[in-house]
Amino acid sequence: MQFSLDLLERCEPCARSSDSILSPRALLGRAFSGDLATPAVAVRAVAWLLLWEAAGFTCSPATTFNNTRVVAGIRATCSEIILRQEVLKDGFHRDLLTKVKFGESIEDLQTCRLLIKQYIPTGLFVDPYELASLRERNITEAVMVSENFNIEAPNYLSKESEVLIYARQDSQCIDCFQAFLPVHYRYHRPHSKDGETFIVVHNPDLLMYCDQEFPVLKCWAQSKVTAPCALNSKDICQWNNMKYKSVYKNLTLQVPVGLTIHTFLVCSVTLLITILCSTLILVAVFKYGHFSL
Incomplete structure (x- = not known):
């Protein structure tokens, strides 16, 4: 009882x-x-x-x-982090734009830095010389991580690369960041039937570092990642690998490729044009050139 x-x-x-x-x-x-x-x-x-x-x-x-x-x-303090990626321009030379928005306005967000670790698939490449030029003009803050990188290699001979992009705070949005990265298509093997192929750009790693603790760090920080504190700094910081919600599962790009049935035609036309142009150059040299013995 x-x-x-x-x-x-x-x-x-x-x-x-x-x-x-x-x-x-x-x-x-x-x-x-x-x-x-x-x-x-x-x-x-x-x-x-x-x-x-x-x-x-x-x-x-x-x-x-x-x-x-x-x-x-x-839950109110743990509002989601939204990441959106889109590709600008047409053709073989594109711009990858990444936007990050926090679900709530965070005071003193200027004390935080956002680093995007972007994985570049084999079908794309980033020109390190172009990145250096863009950094000099203060257009973007991105640097290649991968070494022994060949921008001339075709898709089937290249490897996946990594790029670190230091995102900048959006002037039109208090709790938003954005990052810009130029990417280029590599050459692909010709196909037997379909005249196009697809490149899948996976979602990046979102790293965040703040001078003070915010609720968002406690809510969505998954692990610690070591990376430079700034683009031109040798200091190493412990960044928080943040969990986020992506608007798109993955970004898919469509690339036109040649057809194998056109191999004979393309080679024949290329050879004829080469012979014709070489002949015209030789004729012009002998006709207008001045030779002295």
């Missing part, structure tokens, strides 16, 4: 919260009163107590509401 009374004490707040439902304490009290003093009712009351304990009804609705409100407050 001591065990049953302990359960009654724990369920007492729930009994007080509702007048329309008969609580187990009241039922057990009536079971031992003169009106319902039967063994069957007492057993039924104890059974109800055990069911309530198993179901977890040991707290009042007011307490449940307060806990729900606290959880809602935590």
